[in-house]
Ligand code: PEP
């Protein structure tokens with residue numbers, strides 16, 4: 001048994017076989033094939049390709065109607081596997097006396113070179129489809145079961161792109177293990193939202209884990225056991241039972257309000273990356289959706305989503321969440337959220353580049369389509385619009401004016417919409433904090449995106465594990481920025497929410513309650529726990545502590561001060577969740 005350690009970013013445990021995704025270095029050995037066996041080797045290749053084509057067709061049939069982007073990925077792979085040139089090129093290499101696996105890899109390398117030289121980012125990115133396909137064929141040659149089949153597996157990869165994560169079907173994914181990533185990387189966020197245990201930043205995972213190895217993964221502690229012994233498996237069964245017990249206890253509180261002992265009410269809402277997560281939001285007692293990320297409709301598709309598709313999707317979400325509100329965040333592409341369809345230029349510093357609201361204001365037609373769809377959906381429930389990456393007042397007003405223009409357009413066309421739709425700004429760029437007092441006069445609400453606010457405030461790349469230890473939500477600079485934002489909002493009489501990952505962490509809850517946030521939005525699974533904890537807190541005490549924290553010099557002092565006041569209570573609380 002081998003033990004690996006990473007960062008547990010999505011709670012839960014899983015025991016199951018590994019499905020390893022090798023990025024660009026699929027491991028195969030080169031074997032010489034004697035001339036008399038060459039035809040047989042080609043037949044073996046053809047058979048494996050037929051099996052793969054069949055598996056892709058079956059997987060395609062099982063994809064729900066509303067997941068058109070995923071269907072598109074499978075469609076592309078099916079096209080490639082049925083294309084005669086792949087088998088022809090591989091057969092040619094087999095005829096030179098090599099095994100089928102090696103031949104496929106050689107063909108793949110040839111294409112890698114061609115793809116990497118393509119000027120269009122979208123087509124360069126399509127190499128991933130081919131790579132995934134070759135992996136499937138090699139799997140079939142080895143007699144492995146495909147991931148898309150009924151078999152359930154733990155996904156082991158270097159990293160997963162947003163498209164990969166959507167592509168992997170949640171019901172077949174027991175857990176994620178990735179070598180790269182951090183608490184706020186896309187894999188972590190999606191895993192938490194879907195309730196799939198995940199360990200990221202697991203160094204050496206691809207070296208130590210082979211396809212099919214039995215793994216035991218704990219998404220809370222970050223432990224990974226390769227080939228676990230019977231004792232470890234028994235222990236994992238126990239961990240699993242304990243986790244289930246905890247979950248069921250948490251469900252029981254779904255309908256209680258989040259209110260401190262001395263009467264301070266905090267609204268708890270859910271973050272959604274995909275509409276499929278709505279049932280979780282309801283089940284865990286979210287009072288609506290505080291952040292609906294809309295990027296998924298744009299990634300992994302070859303064309304821009306039409307207005308009708310966007311409208312239908314938003315309408316479904318709004319109706320499913322009613323009578324609670326849904327805050328729809330406009331497109332936040334660029335940076336770590338890559339969209340091949342837009343053919344974005346490669347940037348040296350994408351986090352500081354053409355992303356989010358900047359991109360939308362540049363590509364106005366694209367933005368208008370999305371705004372029209374959101375406004376039209378607002379006729380079916382309570383909708384709020386939120387702009388990401390706002391850096392100042394002018395930028396916010398430009399976006400807001402566009403909403404006004406579109407309202408007039410829709411009114412003329414006879415489309416119903418909510419004329420009072422609230423329009424808010426995400427506060428995730430330091431310059432927006434500096435301008436918060438003036439911005440608060442123009443916006444109907446604020447929502448603090450700490451994932452980015454911490455990144456830009458501390459100059460720490462949120463996805464870079466080399467500096468992940470420096471990514472510190474409790475840095476006094478971050479706390480001061482949050483406080484400045486809240487004060488400005490409240491002075492202007494507008495509410496302020498937080499929708500970054502910080503809002504769903506127990507340790508930070510007393511701080512956020514003391515910082516006077518009106519609303520916290522988080523992965524649905526975190527809601528019950530946060531709610532129970534808030535019900536044990538005293539707002540007065542949280543305020544007093546925060547006043548002290550805002551005067552401290554460094555994060556270590558903040559952590560110490562917090563541990564001193566809330567440490568024992570937090571420990572008691574966590575224990576009570578596990579054992580009562
Ligand atoms: C954030 O930055 O905190 C946020 C909520 O948005 P995202 O993680 O999608 O950038």
Ligand code: MG
Pocket residue numbers: 388428449451452
């Ligand atoms: Mg952000």
